[in-house]
Amino acid sequence: MAAVKSHEEHAVIVETGHYALVLALALAIVQGLAPLVGAIRRDGELMAMAQPAAVMQFLLVAFSFGALTYSYVTSDFSVTNVFENSHSLKPLIYKISGVWGNHEGSMLLWVLILAAFGATVALFSRGMPDDLRALVLAVQSWIAAAFLLFVLLTSNPFARLDPAPIDGRDLNPLLQDPGLAIHPPLLYIGYVGFSITFSFALAALISGRIDAAWARYIRPWTLGAWVFLTLGIAMGSYWAYYTLGWGGFWFWDPVENASLLPWLAGTALLHSAAVMEKRDALKIWTIFLAILAFSLSLLGTFLVRSGVLTSVHSFASDPQRGIFILAILVFFIGGSLALFAFRASALKPGGIFAPVSREGALVLNNLLLTTSCATVFIGTLYPLALEAVTGEKISVGAPFFNLTFGPLFIPILLAMPIGQMLAWKRGDLLGAAQRLVLATALGVVGTLVLYALRGGDVVPAVLAGLAIYLTIGSFVEIAGRLSGAPSASAVLARALGLPRSAWGAAFAHAGVGLTLFGLAATGWGVERIVSVKPGEAVSAGPYEVVIMSIAPREGPNYNELVAHTQIREGGRVIAEIDPSRRSFTTRTMVRTEAGIVTLGLGQVYMNIADVRVDGAIDLRLYWKPYVALIWIGALVMALGGLLSMSDRRLRIGIAKRAAAHVQTAAAE
Amino acid sequence: MRFILALCLNLLPSLCFAVQPGEMLADPKLETRAREISAELRCLVCQNQSIDDSDAGLARDLRLLVRERLRAGDDDHQVRDFLVQRYGDFILLKPPFKTGTFLLWLLPFGVLLAGAGALVAFARSRHIQTAPATGLSEAEQARLKALLETEGTKPSL
Numbered sequence: 001m002a003a004v005k006s007h008e009e010h011a012v013i014v015e016t017g018h019y020a021l022v023l024a025l026a027l028a029i030v031q032g033l034a035p036l037v038g039a040i041r042r043d044g045e046l047m048a049m050a051q052p053a054a055v056m057q058f059l060l061v062a063f064s065f066g067a068l069t070y071s072y073v074t075s076d077f078s079v080t081n082v083f084e085n086s087h088s089l090k091p092l093i094y095k096i097s098g099v100w101g102n103h104e105g106s107m108l109l110w111v112l113i114l115a116a117f118g119a120t121v122a123l124f125s126r127g128m129p130d131d132l133r134a135l136v137l138a139v140q141s142w143i144a145a146a147f148l149l150f151v152l153l154t155s156n157p158f159a160r161l162d163p164a165p166i167d168g169r170d171l172n173p174l175l176q177d178p179g180l181a182i183h184p185p186l187l188y189i190g191y192v193g194f195s196i197t198f199s200f201a202l203a204a205l206i207s208g209r210i211d212a213a214w215a216r217y218i219r220p221w222t223l224g225a226w227v228f229l230t231l232g233i234a235m236g237s238y239w240a241y242y243t244l245g246w247g248g249f250w251f252w253d254p255v256e257n258a259s260l261l262p263w264l265a266g267t268a269l270l271h272s273a274a275v276m277e278k279r280d281a282l283k284i285w286t287i288f289l290a291i292l293a294f295s296l297s298l299l300g301t302f303l304v305r306s307g308v309l310t311s312v313h314s315f316a317s318d319p320q321r322g323i324f325i326l327a328i329l330v331f332f333i334g335g336s337l338a339l340f341a342f343r344a345s346a347l348k349p350g351g352i353f354a355p356v357s358r359e360g361a362l363v364l365n366n367l368l369l370t371t372s373c374a375t376v377f378i379g380t381l382y383p384l385a386l387e388a389v390t391g392e393k394i395s396v397g398a399p400f401f402n403l404t405f406g407p408l409f410i411p412i413l414l415a416m417p418i419g420q421m422l423a424w425k426r427g428d429l430l431g432a433a434q435r436l437v438l439a440t441a442l443g444v445v446g447t448l449v450l451y452a453l454r455g456g457d458v459v460p461a462v463l464a465g466l467a468i469y470l471t472i473g474s475f476v477e478i479a480g481r482l483s484g485a486p487s488a489s490a491v492l493a494r495a496l497g498l499p500r501s502a503w504g505a506a507f508a509h510a511g512v513g514l515t516l517f518g519l520a521a522t523g524w525g526v527e528r529i530v531s532v533k534p535g536e537a538v539s540a541g542p543y544e545v546v547i548m549s550i551a552p553r554e555g556p557n558y559n560e561l562v563a564h565t566q567i568r569e570g571g572r573v574i575a576e577i578d579p580s581r582r583s584f585t586t587r588t589m590v591r592t593e594a595g596i597v598t599l600g601l602g603q604v605y606m607n608i609a610d611v612r613v614d615g616a617i618d619l620r621l622y623w624k625p626y627v628a629l630i631w632i633g634a635l636v637m638a639l640g641g642l643l644s645m646s647d648r649r650l651r652i653g654i655a656k657r658a659a660a661h662v663q664t665a666a667a668e
Numbered sequence: 669m670r671f672i673l674a675l676c677l678n679l680l681p682s683l684c685f686a687v688q689p690g691e692m693l694a695d696p697k698l699e700t701r702a703r704e705i706s707a708e709l710r711c712l713v714c715q716n717q718s719i720d721d722s723d724a725g726l727a728r729d730l731r732l733l734v735r736e737r738l739r740a741g742d743d744d745h746q747v748r749d750f751l752v753q754r755y756g757d758f759i760l761l762k763p764p765f766k767t768g769t770f771l772l773w774l775l776p777f778g779v780l781l782a783g784a785g786a787l788v789a790f791a792r793s794r795h796i797q798t799a800p801a802t803g804l805s806e807a808e809q810a811r812l813k814a815l816l817e818t819e820g821t822k823p824s825l
Contacts, residue, residue, distance in 0.1 A: 251715075251717060253715050378775045395716070397761025398761060399762030400761070405776075
């Protein structure tokens with residue numbers, strides 16, 4: 001009896017979750033139209049509908065998402081999506097993260113984050129002109145409506161099964177990983193965060209007004225999206241690194257490229273918006289980049305979600321979803337670019353500047369970043385286009401990108417510290433170069449020393465030298481501002497007095513340098529592919545690795561074979577790792593679990609295969625010096641972004657609001 | 669977002685290992701060449717993984733094939749040509765420069781040149797437009813001075 005009742009309760013929650021999504025769609029359509037009409041007719045009441053609608057839309061989608069999560073947590077297999085992707089024995093964290101470990105759920109997460117951004121704009125934009133806010137929220141709602149429609153018509157996560165199966169099919173074992181809990185949400189927040197800058201760009205085009213204040217409004221959103229995208233990409237790459245068994249972290253896979261494209265465009269946007277904010281220049285270009293960044297996010301969603309990547313033909317054989325996203329893509333990208341072409345000339349160009357100046361450097365940055373973005377775009381889509389046109393199949397992999405993207409990116413890296421050093425309007429190139437002499441010298445010395453010590457190929461040493469120059473050079477500008485202070489406390493006072501955005505730029509640039517050093521150091525890695533018996537020592541760089549025992553172990557929904565292993569340095573045990581092979585019972589799949597230990601900035605990385613008849617075991621063992629810097633660099637970049645976000649001038653709206661609160665409180 | 673990769677692996681009945689000790693050639697020079705060649709060959713059933721990295725059974729067969737050809741005395745080009753003959757250009761992670769692909773190789777640099785050209789043209793046009801406005805004539809200077817002086821005496825609205 002109790003079981004029947006709880007079954008009915010489940011059904012109510014699932015159906016209400018579905019219904020909430022339908023309501024959210026209806027509300028999104030209203031929110032897309034009323035404030036727009038209001039902004040055009042200058043009708044305050046219609047415009048004022050935008051804010052409560054955006055908040056309500058978010059609550060409805062959140063309820064719907066909560067209902068799906070509830071079905072997962074309670075293992076309600078009457079929901080097809082839960083049946084196909086979950087299992088009653090699955091650990092709780094994977095029951096929750098499993099919600100977005102599939103197509104339908106991940107699209108629902110996408111919509112949830114989109115609605116959350118809309119609600120955030122609605123709640124934290126009181127300093128903004130009413131019509132701008134109304135237009136932004138209206139555009140945001142068009143996107144929400146399109147994707148809600150997509151979810152409801154083609155990817156309904158609430159489809160039911162009757163009778164409900166006894167147990168589920170379990171989640172793909174490769175996805176049963178903490179990486180799934182963190183990576184997609186971070187990445188989606190980044191992707192979808194650019195929807196706000198997109199909405200701001202369209203609002204500016206519709207109203208025909210754009211100024212430095214506009215650039216200031218979009219800056220925290222751009223920075224926020226960029227920070228999350230940076231973290232999401234880094235997290236994804238680390239997940240691949242420890243999951244795929246041989247320590248690769250970037251494959252130039254179309255799915256990865258799909259996340260790199262908006263990152264490159266977003267990075268360009270950050271920099272051009274800075275010029276616009278300070279100098280009122282590059283307005284039209286900034287609008288274009290804002291459109292581009294989100295268009296590339298949409299393109300990424302299309303590439304990943306439509307199945308077009310596997311093959312042009314598989315796309316055509318199950319066209320419903322693909323065509324739908326393609327339609328969304330064409331509508332928003334085509335529509336926004338048409339609006340851009342039609343209205344951009346109405347925007348007045350702004351301030352002028354000499355070629356050698358901060359603005360000039362940022363223009364160069366934009367040229368090179370957008371070109372590298374175009375290169376990744378071409379490399380990712382060319383094979384699809386070629387196959388569609390001629391039927392010829394080609395592969396575009398790492399060697400292509402190393403030969404094209406690499407040379408385009410190196411000038412960016414070289415120019416980064418120089419650009420920071422140039423003044424606005426008119427800069428002094430020679431002076432900037434002189435101040436970078438120390439950083440350059442350290443880079444050159446670093447190259448020579450590393451080449452002498454490590455030997456081998458010259459490329460890693462040169463890249464590492466470039467990384468040293470870049471990391472140190474990033475702080476030269478700040479060091480210059482601090483030097484000449486009479487005492488240590490005066491230095492500290494000055495350091496705290498500098499704008500946070502200056503610190504942000506320094507850290508973000510230094511982060512790129514750290515990542516580059518980690519990438520360069522992959523050239524000094526050691527790889528051992530050997531077959532050993534327990535007790536035999538294998539050397540990996542400066543360490544000796546010994547398997548102590550090989551034994552089976554039982555997990556919640558898998559069995560594994562564990563090789564308990566010691567890492568020794570000069571005979572002393574300094575670390576222990578447990579690489580294993582897991583067999584997942586429900587999906588009869590085997591997954592290798594690497595044993596990884598971080599020593600200094602490097603990592604010992606080990607994977608095992610099956611035990612052979614003679615008791616020996618095949619293993620892949622790596623010593624990867626400085627490899628942790630790749631991801632530490634990304635964290636430092638994100639920290640730089642956060643520092644910039646906390647800059648005082650971005651909080652002007654908040655300050656105004658605080659003052660208003662004080663006034664109303666006093667009046668009462 | 670690595671679902672595609674995950675899917676690729678999921679399609680395979682069992683996971684074996686990328687390069688295994690048993691596959692490796694005794695001659696270290698030959699083995700190094702084999703690894704270098706493998707790194708530029710695509711595992712045909714995977715998403716952009718090289719056969720050197722892939723766990724797929726097909727990748728293993730191809731790795732063995734590469735080593736077999738090397739042992740038979742083929743040079744690197746001959747090994748690649750042999751595989752292209754069998755599997756087409758699809759197997760090369762670095763696409764060849766030919767009719768179907770020259771645009772792929774040239775477009776990135778074309779974009780750079782076009783962008784740089786557009787920038788220069790734009791900067792020139794701006795320069796010409798704005799150049800006359802940069803300086804004030806003597807008469808204008810005098811007028812400005814006069815205006816500033818009167819401005820100082822009464823507050824402007």
